[in-house]
Every structure is written in structure tokens, then in C-alpha cells.
Amino acid sequence: MKVIVTGGGTGGHIYPALALINEIKKQNPESECLYIGTKNGLESRIVPNAGIPFETIEISGFKRKLSPQNIKTVWRFLRGTRTAKKKIRSFQADVVVGTGGYVAGPVVYAASKLGVPTIIHEQNSIPGLTNKFLSRYADKVAVSFSEAAAYFPKKEKVRVTGNPRASEVASTKPNNPFLALGLSTVKKTVVIVGGSRGARPINEAFLEALPAVRDKKWQFLYITGSVHYDKVIEEVEKAGNPNNVVIQPFIDNMPAVLYHADLIVTRAGATTLAEITALGLPAVLIPSPYVTNNHQEKNARMLSENGAAILRKETDLNGNLLLQDIDHILQDQKVWGAMHEASLQLAYPHAAENVVRLVKGLMKPKKRRE
The missing domain is CATH 3.40.50.2000 (Glycogen Phosphorylase B;)
Known part of the structure; x- marks a missing residue:
């Protein structure tokens, strides 16, 4: 199983992604995972330190108000999508999972256009802009709070899984520091x-x-x-x-x-x-x-x-x-x-397992579009 995980900007997007990768490796040690982020985001330090293969694309976020900066963002999105397609093809990904943040946008979008199964995970009770946009293209939408489901139009795609970080914390009994x-x-x-x-x-x-x-x-x-x-x-x-x-x-x-x-x-x-x-x-x-x-x-x-x-x-x-x-x-x-x-x-102690189940459920032969 080859899985690309993408998300970044804040620890709130990164740590659930790492927890998911850890659960994938726990269940399937032979699995290969690649993390795609940005070179300036927190993920550029946290992910390599976790020993996970890491590659980058360039992307920035949209301004909510009209701004000339958004023109540059659109251009970066298109360029990032092209770069992401190359990385997805090269890695031969079976599934792509986005956990939010601007970088997830072009990567998950690129995967959907290539016919690679996709999942997005939303941590908050109110989804961010990136995940709202990607929900139109993703095969499955995993949410941490049941209240978040109402913000995604295609309810049949949505699954309440909890946050994968919960599984990691719940399963660990660390020494007292x-x-x-x-x-x-x-x-x-x-x-x-x-x-x-x-x-x-x-x-x-x-x-x-x-x-x-x-x-x-x-x-x-x-x-x-x-x-x-x-x-x-x-x-x-x-x-x-x-x-x-x-x-x-x-x-x-x-x-x-x-x-x-x-x-x-x-x-x-x-x-x-x-x-x-x-x-x-x-x-x-x-x-x-x-x-x-x-x-x-x-x-x-x-x-x-x-x-x-x-x-x-x-x-x-x-x-x-x-x-x-x-x-x-x-x-x-x-x-x-x-x-x-x-x-x-209120906890979802098996959240990571829930998301991995979605990943495995999407691993079916699917013709890819160029």
C-alpha cells in the first residue's frame, strides 16, 4: 500500500497526519508513505524529524477579501497541481489523504484528476476553506466532530471518525516527565x-x-x-x-x-x-x-x-x-x-483506525486519467 499524506501550516493539521501514518505502518509495516508539504511550514521540520519521507510544493492561501495576492495564489495553485501530479505518478500512490492547510489543496485536487482515490480529514467543528473546496473532489470526507458534516453538501461521502491524534495519545502510557x-x-x-x-x-x-x-x-x-x-x-x-x-x-x-x-x-x-x-x-x-x-x-x-x-x-x-x-x-x-x-x-480512541479503514476501503483498481 502506497499512501501520500498532505497537510500543513499548523500542528493541528500535521499531528493528525503523522498519527495516521503511524497507524498505517502499524497495521501494514510494508506500506510506503510520502508526506507532501511546504518548505516553509511547520511540517518541514516536524515531518523529517519523525523519519517520514518528505517532499514539497509551493503554495499560498487565498485572501478572504479581494486582493491582487489572490492572482498569484491561483497561479501557484495551478503550478502546484502540476508538480503534485508528477510526484503522485512517480510515487505510484494508491490513495492520497489531505488533513487540511493550503498545501492539501493542489495535492488532493491533482490526485482526483489523476483518478487516484482521495480522502480529506477535517479536524474542526467548522471546516476550513481548503477542505470545503476539496470536498467536491474527494471520495471520502472524514470529520472529527459530527457537527462538521452539515458543512459538506454530499452527506454520503462523510464519515465521523474522530481525530487520529486521539488514538496515538490514548494508546500510549508514557513515563512521568x-x-x-x-x-x-x-x-x-x-x-x-x-x-x-x-x-x-x-x-x-x-x-x-x-x-x-x-x-x-x-x-x-x-x-x-x-x-x-x-x-x-x-x-x-x-x-x-x-x-x-x-x-x-x-x-x-x-x-x-x-x-x-x-x-x-x-x-x-x-x-x-x-x-x-x-x-x-x-x-x-x-x-x-x-x-x-x-x-x-x-x-x-x-x-x-x-x-x-x-x-x-x-x-x-x-x-x-x-x-x-x-x-x-x-x-x-x-x-x-x-x-x-x-x-x-467525547473521545474517539479508535480514530486513526477509523481513517485507515477508509483508506483501505478505497484501494480498488481504478483507471487513472492523465
Whole structure:
């Protein structure tokens, strides 16, 4: 089985793709996988580091408003499609899977024009532009949230599979990394993180709460993001470096941290939510308001309305409210337990297997068009 996987721009598109490739290799060790991304996207670092063959095409995204830049984007799309066709022919792909991001556009489109079976995977509750466009050409549309199905016109194509990243997290029982990070392995642990680059409002709320944090029974792993790290360290030093707070700019092995944590305060990206529901980890979610169609808030409402998380809008967030939410969840084991169970109920622990099943289902002889 030869599979091309494409997607990029953010970890939310990349990590599900890697989880899918890992599941394909697990089920069929003789399978060959090729990842097509862009040379400037996060995938150009993450995918080769994972030991997966990686090739690139050049593409950029459409501006939602009228812009001369869109003319260049159309030209790049057409050129990218031609390049993708060459790579698909050369690799002799049996199936092409797109996980979103601009790069998936020309690759999946090229595969459909060659008659190669295609699948797209949508992580969010509201699909992105690329996947909406590709849904017209893809043979199957896999979605993480059942609510996303309504945005795709041909319902017979759609399958609710969950996010493949959930399978990877749910099937792993990593060693506790807390001692190496300077944390206790017996205290309840709150992880606060705003993504790889951090989130200023979350940082500000936690810094505001620092004077009260030192008196809490819980410990805090505070992942600031590389952009904000130096400033946060400066502010924490002014507050006297509470001994129950450990600060890191970035953590490579987040699944291990999440597995051993008791609570997370974070944004509401789809892949993050797949990870925490796979583990049943209670959460305080502060959705980013700066994303397309406000999809993070809609993602977060899926958890909050089912009792798995507390949703706080950025505009309402402050240090006092943040600590109130944390205390509410950790002080009462019944509250924590109810959120834990509610979170697990929303998980798709076999998501990767579900998508692989779609891949195998499309592997039928099919005449290719030139």
C-alpha cells in the first residue's frame, strides 16, 4: 500500500497526519508513505524529524477579501497541481489523504484528476476553506466532530471518525516527565499552555494570579510559548519565584505531560481537544477569537456543553476567575471525576483506525486519467 499524506501550516493539521501514518505502518509495516508539504511550514521540520519521507510544493492561501495576492495564489495553485501530479505518478500512490492547510489543496485536487482515490480529514467543528473546496473532489470526507458534516453538501461521502491524534495519545502510557521538569510526581498538577507561540491573554491572567498561586496545594507547569518566555520569567522573578510553579517556553513531548496532569488551561484547537478527551483530562478552555469563523469557540462549546470543560472567553478572563475555575475543579473529587468521565465520552480512541479503514476501503483498481 502506497499512501501520500498532505497537510500543513499548523500542528493541528500535521499531528493528525503523522498519527495516521503511524497507524498505517502499524497495521501494514510494508506500506510506503510520502508526506507532501511546504518548505516553509511547520511540517518541514516536524515531518523529517519523525523519519517520514518528505517532499514539497509551493503554495499560498487565498485572501478572504479581494486582493491582487489572490492572482498569484491561483497561479501557484495551478503550478502546484502540476508538480503534485508528477510526484503522485512517480510515487505510484494508491490513495492520497489531505488533513487540511493550503498545501492539501493542489495535492488532493491533482490526485482526483489523476483518478487516484482521495480522502480529506477535517479536524474542526467548522471546516476550513481548503477542505470545503476539496470536498467536491474527494471520495471520502472524514470529520472529527459530527457537527462538521452539515458543512459538506454530499452527506454520503462523510464519515465521523474522530481525530487520529486521539488514538496515538490514548494508546500510549508514557513515563512521568515531571521529576525531570522540576515538579513533584504526587501533587495535583495544572498545565497552562497557549500553543507553541503562547497566548498573551492567558499569560497575563496567570501572571495576575501569581501572588495567590504560591499558597495553593496544586503545582503549575506554565508553558509560555517561545515569544513570551523572557518577559514572563522577568515577571515571575518579581513575584518571588513561587516554588510550586515551573516555567518552560515549550515542551516537545506534550502527550506525556498531559497523561500525568490533572487539569489543563489552554486554547481550543481541534487537535488539543482530541488529545485531552482521549485522556479524559478536565480543562479550562480559552478559545482564540482570531481564527476563521470563530471555530475554536465552537470546538470548546462541544466540551463545555457536555460537562467536560469550563469555557471562558478571552474578554472575561482574569487572574481571579482563572484560579476560581482551577480550585472549583481540583478541590472536589466529584467535580473532577464527572468532568473526567464526560471528557472520555467525547473521545474517539479508535480514530486513526477509523481513517485507515477508509483508506483501505478505497484501494480498488481504478483507471487513472492523465
